Amino acid sequence: MNKPLAKIIKQRFSCRVYLDKPIAENHQRMLMDYLESNRTGPLGTQARFTLVAATEYDRNSLKGLGTYGFIKNATGFIVGAVEQGSKNLEDYGYLLERAVLFATDIGLGTCWLGGSFTKSNFAKKISVTSTEIIPAVTAVGYIAIEYLEMHSKKKISVSMPTCSK
Numbered sequence: 001m002n003k004p005l006a007k008i009i010k011q012r013f014s015c016r017v018y019l020d021k022p023i024a025e026n027h028q029r030m031l032m033d034y035l036e037s038n039r040t041g042p043l044g045t046q047a048r049f050t051l052v053a054a055t056e057y058d059r060n061s062l063k064g065l066g067t068y069g070f071i072k073n074a075t076g077f078i079v080g081a082v083e084q085g086s087k088n089l090e091d092y093g094y095l096l097e098r099a100v101l102f103a104t105d106i107g108l109g110t111c112w113l114g115g116s117f118t119k120s121n122f123a124k125k126i127s128v129t130s131t132e133i134i135p136a137v138t139a140v141g142y143i144a145i146e147y148l149e150m151h152s153k154k155k156i157s158v159s160m161p162t163c164s165k
């Protein structure tokens with residue numbers, strides 16, 4: 001990652017509304033390369049991740065995946081699978097958050113989904129095996145301008161409270 005981790009963590013927020021614009025090929029490649037290297041959790045569990053992304057030619061490919069209306073216009077999802085086992089969820093959470101922070105660092109928005117996604121549809125995208133589970137996925141894409149503005153206003157109002165005399 002290019003920026004200091006603490007800065008990336010501060011910069012990141014859950015993004016629920018995305019620009020209707022596919023993730024650029026160079027960003028998709030960077031993210032895929034990162035996901036390929038992000039496979040072993042600190043407690044030793046192996047997981048695997050993939051990026052499922054719309055393209056310029058097939059913008060609608062992700063529309064039917066199923067996120068129960070919690071996410072608008074996502075043009076990508078990071079989907080992962082992990083074997084059942086001791087501390088597998090801790091490792092999976094660590095690895096997916098690392099991927100989330102990498103995505104933030106290259107300018108993409110993200111939102112974790114641990115429950116509001118149709119598991120069977122996402123399972124097909126990563127060809128999940130009978131011994132694996134998909135504990136969570138994350139939406140990924142360019143943050144919608146109005147959502148970015150709304151979020152930065154929220155941040156300013158928190159950091160600059162109005163003074164009372």
Ligand SMILES: Cc1cc2nc3c(=O)[nH]c(=O)nc-3n(C[C@H](O)[C@H](O)[C@H](O)COP(=O)(O)O)c2cc1C
Pocket residue numbers: 013014015070111112113114115116117136
């Ligand atoms: C482990 C985990 C699972 C989550 N699962 C869902 C989910 O199923 N559906 C959803 O809409 N948001 C989900 N979220 C997103 C949270 O609701 C989100 O982090 C919360 O709105 C706080 O927003 P903030 O990150 O901007 O502070 C999940 C977040 C985490 C960390």
